[in-house]
Amino acid sequence: MTKPFASSTDTETKTDTLEILGKGVYALTAEGDPNVGAIEGEDFVVAIESRATPAASRDWLRILREQTDKPVRYLVLTHYHAVRVLGASAFDAGDIIMSDASRELVAERGEQDWKSEFGRMPRLAKNAEEVPGLTWPTITFATEHDIDLGGDRGKLELRFLGRGHTGGDIAVWHDKTRTLFAGDLVEAKAALYTGDAYHFDWAGRTLDNVKAYRAENLIGGRGAVARGVAQTDAAVEQTRKFLNGMIENVGRAHKAGGSLREAFEATRDALAPEFGSWPIFEHCLPFDVQRLWDEYDGIEHPRIWTAERDREVWDKLQN
């Protein structure tokens, strides 16, 4: 018997939950599907993350429009992954903001990533034919970019905190409500996707930088909103524990001259008791282990995932 590819047989619709974290501060979680958010300025809205397609983004905008009818002035994208960016056109945003590094990744691998991610998670690709093309930013920055929200609403600080889930992730900090949108740098009870990651940087300095905010609200890439510093710390440390478990087990197999499959099996055995029931664990792990193996092989820049390479690695490790 062969194991169904990635999340290709996951067809169960998830329920969206809007959380209001402060005046004009919104997070939409979806039972382990990708999270999105928004912050109201005095005269405009800043949307944080798109969904995978315009139709999926419109579902989110309908919920947001029950709270505010201000126009979306800025759409902030924490990283380049297709399920986070390809629904951007629905926002009709004045500007789309990413890091310089994310823009380079869109140019280098956006097309391949689109096919790869929609193949892995077809359920998220609602009305995929409406995607008008790759999503390009109109504003980019190297490490820091601020947005003044106007009135007494404070400002948003967009920051590159080091390489992590990808080479270009940014976090979005609202000091006034001590809220951090961490993108896929942190997951709350959802498995980590690390197929394009820099595991060693992420597990070290980058997560230290995330934790240093001492956020009262932390919205990760997937899973529930963490509330209160004890919970936000716990979400960061869960993420680090997942990464360190991978680093330890893949590293041991690599050092001993073992095979990729041995590394995969050891990692799954080690992580499954704590993380195995979390969304997308079995889906992510083959891609995660392959990328970390590559890092141990000295491959600095992540290899590009294509629909074909996805299947090869899946068949090698999961079947």
Ligand SMILES: [Zn+2]
């Ligand atoms: Zn991602």
